[in-house]
Amino acid sequence: MSKSLQAIRGMNDILPEQTPLWRYFEGTVARLLDNYGYRQIRMPIVEFTELFKRSIGEVTDIVEKEMYTFDDRNGDSLTLRPEGTAACVRAVLEHGITGGGQVQKLWYVGPMFRHERPQKGRYRQFHQIGLEVFNLEGPDIDAELIVMTWRLWGELGLRDAVKLELNSLGTSESRGRYREALVEFLSAHLDKLDEDSQRRLKTNPLRVLDTKNAETQAVLVDAPKMADYLDDESRAHFEGLKARLDAVGIPYVINPKLVRGLDYYSKTVFEWVTDKLGAQGTVCAGGRYDGLVEQMGGKPTPGVGFAMGIERLVLMLEALDKVPEELSRQVDVYLCAFGEAAELAALSLSERIRDQLPNLRLQINAGAGSFKSQFKKADKSGALYALILGDDELAQQVVGFKPLRGQGEQQSIAWDALAAHLATCVVQG
Structure with a gap:
């Protein structure tokens, strides 16, 4: 007998019993972003592979291990988008909508694709709502993104279940100085690093900070701290962000090991994390990427954004019994x-x-x-x-x-x- 047809592992059907909650969540976010003056943009789910190599970084886990890449009939290398920021930057460059210093406040929603080990809240086809802002360089817009998410958690009844973690990665120059100090320190403790961290030490040393290996984490306790290498501009930017969050009353924790998994971040990085979903605790994350537009062929353009995982937030709403009663009817x-x-x-x-x-x-x-x-x-x-x-x-x-x-x-x-x-x-x- 022929094998029964099934969905690809890690790519799931969203059944009619589930879609009301998805629509509720997406609708709540869309109304919130409308109220803050953000406009929706829709990009293709397939892009040229070179886009992600140039933006995310060729030595990142995403590009090295996780992308769905194939050659089309013309021999072009194409990739199912693993994240939305690079595609959004490509779109604004292609259509010239950030030229002349035009401020653009954009958002998008849709599927992303990464070949990861499927587990609860993490899938090979997953869905994100992302937001990108161009041509605003101050900490005020960084704060607005975080304030919006804080308001969203309030509307969804999730504020008590999430925690905000912050860090600053500085400029590329200050980050380069820190990278040198970190490599020198870790090289002196090479025998205590796990195999993956030893590999990252040669390719992307900042990602060692994000290791889950207990022995390597013990070594990192005495490692140099990013905050000690920040330039004055980055330090002032970070202080300005914290002052605005303090003014609104949003609690946060400084996490000096927060680096994010993509090469393009600079200055502000942040994550909203939860302990309600087990090990996979990040539900929304982002930061500033002031050099990315120029890196992709455009003029120097400040940028900042975030993305939130719909699957994980839907799981949270269900786990915490925050699903509106009317959705059952x-x-x-x-x-x-x-x-x-x-x-x-x-x-x-x-x-x-x-x-x-x-x-x-x-x-x-x-x-x-x-x-x-x-x-x-x-x-x-x-x-x-x-x-x-x-x-x-x-x-x-x-x-x-x-x-x-x-x-x-x-x-x-x-x-x-x-x-x-x-x-x-x-x-x-």
């Missing part, structure tokens, strides 16, 4: 019709109701069926109320109105009064 009212004449009238009546109550979730029965079978479907739909339309109701131009989830007797409502009655009952229900 997809239908407000279910209309049962018996007989062809009633079915025709039900279709017309339902459209009139939708005209008057555009936010009402009204489902009309399809496939006919007996009184018992239609009521069974009405109950299974989760609707609060059933509407009944048969020959008797048709003759009197009324509809039977029956509560399905609470107390109350069935009653008859005139067609021209139905919309007003539903508006009151559904809101109260």
Whole structure:
């Protein structure tokens, strides 16, 4: 027998029972970003491989191990995007929308792809909401990004479950001085480093700070600190960011080992982390990348942004019981019709109701069926109320109105009064 077809490991279907929560989360974020003056941009999910090699860094884990890369029929090397910032920078450069110092505040949503070991909250196709700002260089915009996420956690009921970690990586020059000091220190303790850290010492030494190996972490206790190598400009920028977070009352922790996994970051880096999802604790992260646009062929352009993982935040909402109760109900009212004449009238009546109550979730029965079978479907739909339309109701131009989830007797409502009655009952229900 042929093997049954299944989704690729780490690439999951999002089923109808799950999508209401996804839509709720995405809608909440979209409204928040609209309110702060951000505009949506949509980029392709496939880009030339060179884009990610030049932006992320050829010696990063993403480029070396995790990208989905293939040659197309023209012989071009293409890659499914592993993150959104590089693609967004490519888009603004290609269309010239940051030229002349134009400020752009952009956001995007969609799937990203990395060949990682699938586990809870981490998949090979995963979804992110990302945000990028260009041509603003002060700590005020860094603070705005963090303040927005803080507001989002409040709206979602997650503030008590997340912690903000901050660090500054300085400019490329100060980071270069720090890298030299770190390599000199770690080289003197080479025998105590794990194999992966020894490899990173030669290719991307700052990533050693992010190791999970206990023995290497013990060595890092006495390692040089990035803060001691910051230039005056970076130090002032970081102090300005902290002052603004203090003014708003957002708590944070300075994490000197926070470096992020991408080469393009400079100055501010931050992560929102949680202990509610096990080992994979980062739910939102980002920072400043002032040199990236120039690195990709544009003029010097300040940039800053973040990305949040939708899967992980949806898991948090479920784990902490923060899913709004109304999401469990997809239908407000279910209309049962018996007989062809009633079915025709039900279709017309339902459209009139939708005209008057555009936010009402009204489902009309399809496939006919007996009184018992239609009521069974009405109950299974989760609707609060059933509407009944048969020959008797048709003759009197009324509809039977029956509560399905609470107390109350069935009653008859005139067609021209139905919309007003539903508006009151559904809101109260």
